[in-house]
Amino acid sequence: STSGDDSGGGDGGSDDLTPVSLQLQWLPQGQFAGYYAALDQGFFEEEGLDVEIIPSGGDIVPQDALVAGDVDYAIAWVPKALGSIEAGANITDIAQIFQRSGTLQVAWADSGIETVADFEGKRIGSWGFGNEWEIFAAMAAEGLDSTSVEIITQDFNMNAFLEGDIDAAQAMTYNEYAQLLESTDPDTGELYQPEDFSVIDYNEAGGAMLQDAIWADTERLESDEEYQETTVAFLKAVIKGWAYAASDPEAAADITINEGSGWGLTHELWMVNETNKLIWPSDNGIGIIDEEAWNSTVEGALSATNESGASLITEEPPSTAYTNEWIQMAHDELEGDDIDLTGADFEPIEVELTEGGE
Amino acid sequence: MTLHNPSVKSVQTTDAVVATGVSKVFDAAGVTALDGVDLVVRAGEFVSLIGPSGCGKSTLLRLIADLDEPSGGTLQIFGKSAKQARIDQDYGIAFQQAGLLPWRTVAANIELPLELHGFPKAQRADRSRELLDLVGLSDFGQRYPDELSGGMQQRIAIARALAEKPNLLLMDEPFGALDEMTRERMQTELTRICAETGAAVVFVTHSIPEAVFLSDRVVVMSPRPGRIETVVPMALGPAHERGDQIREDPTFFSMVTAVREALHQGAPARGTDNR
Amino acid sequence: MTLHNPSVKSVQTTDAVVATGVSKVFDAAGVTALDGVDLVVRAGEFVSLIGPSGCGKSTLLRLIADLDEPSGGTLQIFGKSAKQARIDQDYGIAFQQAGLLPWRTVAANIELPLELHGFPKAQRADRSRELLDLVGLSDFGQRYPDELSGGMQQRIAIARALAEKPNLLLMDEPFGALDEMTRERMQTELTRICAETGAAVVFVTHSIPEAVFLSDRVVVMSPRPGRIETVVPMALGPAHERGDQIREDPTFFSMVTAVREALHQGAPARGTDNR
């Protein structure tokens, strides 16, 4: 890489940086610690990139922003992006950052909901906005019809579950599950404990789909050499960022808080730590797309239908939907550096949650 | 309940209206609208109130109708208090605006006071038919007010005022909004109706010929504070004999002149009042 | 630009209005409002139009003002087409409602036509002062219309109609909304103003005494379709000499009678028209 030479030039170097924008799929928070760490620690700059990270939220669709040309890369869950691809979006998964799904379905320990099969006739929470497909895929795997449950849109907090409006709430390991553990049990006056809940992990229950991935514009990838170069440089910096987050989660949490994450300190730390667990260890190396996991995601997307009878996709996605070409090049270029690309030694830390996550 | 109890209403020996030293001050506006008004209207008599705008004609009429309360003096309607007379429905009233309820048919409008006082349906229908005949609009009972001309609406309003056969009719410029020819026709009709019902009338108007044509006596008022300036007695013969030809009679013109002069005496010199 | 070009406007030898066989049909409503109306109004002459409601008085006035177009016949205003006369501002017009713009001061209201025709500010101010003097409201120039009584507003409307010194004044029941006494005062004032300006006037009214008091000739119209029934010439002497006392004059009464009879001849018998 030539980036080292460029930045050696001094302060005026920023003129030579390639501007790059990255669209997140939610608000700034520990989930995106690696990208913010790369920004904060100057990894992007080292690679000759001037990166702007654009947060999202609500019903903004990152892959649409990518297709529209607003941004150069976007973070999106694979199933949602598959839907967009079938609708006509020409995008490619260039790095599968999360190797595992972080989605849980949480019920009360005494609710009798232990498996997806127990969903039948229950009020099942989901956030909507396309986050519901794992539930439908898991149910489809169990032979359950989507109309056999009542799907209720959750707010992005756990009030509905805590108040008993829904029997099983959708929760990310790194966020909503922590919110539960940060809440006080009115009966005991103490925080809820993991044993108070019955947790269904879609990785085990089936239906799990690939989540946070980096998407790029297919056409530009094929024809635009500059973009190709930028892509590799970008991926390298991202890898460094996530490696940093793995090695120093406290610092990474501080970075995202400073970037405007509204969470409390312990909650943020928990989030970074749990996110790390979804990434590391990464047997094939960070970002490499595992064909088996990809195929099972596609299979789930094909089989799931929502309550209006719509399915996520109706045919196999095109071969351009993912490629390991660029992430592999990034790996190759980083080979010499002192970075553990598989996270073989990764050890998560222990985070003690406090009331309200503060 | 019967519409007409002759023993109570028909044999009227007392005067219709007796006002003694009546005055009215509108506190909020600080206006003295009436000051020491004395007036007697005998049963069956037709009295017109005339005077410049703002002299208190409407105010006096509203006091008689107990729509407002006097600040001083006493009022007797057929020997009772104004309030009692209102509750007993001793008078009927009509305004410059016909004030028909647009969502009711003409007949239902006429029947409104009867309905409010609990007369049975059949009796109400009879009475409204009778009154429609009286005002010459028999065919219009099932129409709605906005299908009628202004003159027709005003006739309905008069019919409504007559619904309970009152012995006193209070009218505040009832023909003020009509055109001259319609107005003359309505005047002739009113004399006929009054002759038929024998009711006393207190009639507010701005038109001298109208006052002269209709009245037994014309009360001329002066403005600010409203006082009775003069009372000009008329002499055009009994009401039911007055026809259109009277309007071209020299007596008629001389009475018009008499009222004009009474009016101008009380009025301020030209130029000071800019109304 | 000058307000008054004597060579063009003052020396009027042609007639103010010449209507020949004018008719007006409202297609949408299928109403024949006017049918074959012939009328000549000489320069400086005061002509009143009188007739029952709906006989087409306003329609005729609007045709003269080129606010509507005749369906047949021809109209000449000072020898030009009605449209040209409107564009040349040969007439001033006033309606029953004063129609002042509430957001403009009285003076600004009077100046409105001058402003629209691009007169310079100073000249406008002079003229409005002059006109306020003429209608006796010099102190009220900076007031707003809602601070004035109805009669005062109407005087302002007349002043506005006179702003460009028109040789023809068109007035549609300008005093219709005023009370009798104010009305008489306004009539006297109008005769004075007309005498001072020498303009011809076409005046629509419902009031016979008003028509008689003001006019050189009274045009009596008959309804449906509107036609000129009779033209009654008046003879009360020159306008500026007419005072209030004339209203009590026998000649006055005889003319009132003459107009009344002309009017009733054309009107249908009582009862058939229910207005």
Next chain:
Amino acid sequence: MTAPSALDAPPAVRPARGRGTSPRANLMRIGLGAAALLGIAVVWELYKWLGPSDGLVIGEARLLPRTSDLAMPHIPDMLTRLFEPVTRADGSPPLWLEVANAAAVTLGIAAVGWLLGLIVGLALSLVMVRWRLAESSLMPWIVLSQTVPLIAFAPVVRSWGSRIEIGAFEWQDWMSVALIASYLAFFPIAIGALRGLQSPTAMHNDLMKSYAAGWWATLIKLRLPASVPYLLPALRLGAANAVVGAIVAEVSTGLRGGIGRMIVQYAGQASGDPAKSWGPIFGAIILGLLAAGSVALIGGGLRNYRRAEVSA
């Protein structure tokens, strides 16, 4: 989601002279207004105290809310929360300051949307006044436009907008929000302006015709001034609508910095910090009042054009 109701009837006539305008009556008005606010607070706390903890559920529907602190925080808690720091991080500003900043951002965007709505609304009303055919063909669609859920547009507007780049001008995300705000704001303004421009009576139009005044002269001297009493309430409603539009569009386009985003963000934290999520809601309420209030100030400057309201 506010009503164009004030547009449906002619401008309100001020209360008759001598009634309700005395200083005492005004004092009573203000006093009772404050009492009403206090009353709501009291009812809230009373219900929280006395109401069934799980609310009133009849059949399937919960007719009365739950009373837990999660669902209904104490009003003093909501208020004191405003003065506590947003997060525990060092140097975190108090909540009210954060809310105020967000409100200012939204207010700015709403103001742009309102201006845009004003321009579009006025233009539409002028076209409709000028051509009857335009009125009859446009009017139903203008009415229809307000039955379209604007959220459906938000992502579309944003993605279309992002494709716009003319010279130095580049479409910003906040412009999409302002555009959507104007979509709500233009409606009452167009309707109110149309009614106002059509308010001169036939007599006034005749008068202008008799002066041989052209369409533009009539517009400027007669129609525009006459429309003021109708336009002012319309502008006020437009402002309120612009605020609603800005908030909803912020949510759905994911624009950060404004109050809409903050509502969603803090709602996400409501499990641990229920009082916090009320902060931006208070902010939104103040925002609406502020927007409508500042338009009302314009009315003060146009007093002379509203005389008809008094004298009519």
Next chain:
Amino acid sequence: MSARSRDTLVRAGAPVALGVFVLVAWQLIVTVGEIDDYLLPSPLSIAGQVVEFWPSLVAAVGSTGLNALIGLVVGSVVGVGIALLASLSRVVDYLSAPLVAGLAVVPIVALAPVLNTMFGADSETGRRTIAGLAVFVPVFINTLRGLRQTAPVHRDLMRSYAAKPGQVVRVLTIPAARPYIFTGIRIASSLAVISALVAEYFGGPRGGLGSLISSSAATSAYARAWAYVVGGIVLGLLFFVVTSALERLVTPSAAFPHGTTDSTTRTSSTSSTNLSNTAPRKELT
């Protein structure tokens, strides 16, 4: 007569013509410009989605429509009720005036998240409350205005009849206010639909139009999202048309139009006695 019917033809035809023109132009642009459905779905592909998802569309319209309807009914009843109280008691008037003025300019949807927590995410009550609050404001304002429409001459008449307060309300106040009440309800109708729909974006049971629009858009299925938007438009239109018809029914001058200019129906030019026109004429129709 022919001129009149031509006029109504133009009035009814012009908007339809404009609508058809826009639709055709839209379709042409998409077809000729070969614009991908992904960027701008064409009317035809939206129509295709409407057909394909018809059952769920109908169900969604039903679910959102029910919320809107309940909000409309409850909000109207409460609005009319409180307006009645405010017209009778000055204290209620002064108490409610600032609250309603505030409610009129406050973004009610901002309350959606907290209402969902208060009433429960599995309950439609929060959404219905939002719709009801949105409806309440215009209904209250219009009703109160209507209740104050009684002409002084009518009040004087009632007094002269020594009518009891209850009689006055029944015979005069309510009938005079009726057109205003229904005007308020008509205005509120589309607000009810939009509010109910927007509230779905903030949580609660799925299956309504709002949640389906957002979940369709989340996977870029824009044609399907638009199909549900069309459902929303149809629903709003339905509410609007029905309430407009109700309004026409109770407005006297509309119920008995001056069909002719026959002399008997035309009041004299000097008369201002025609009180039937006190009913509000609407700008929206």
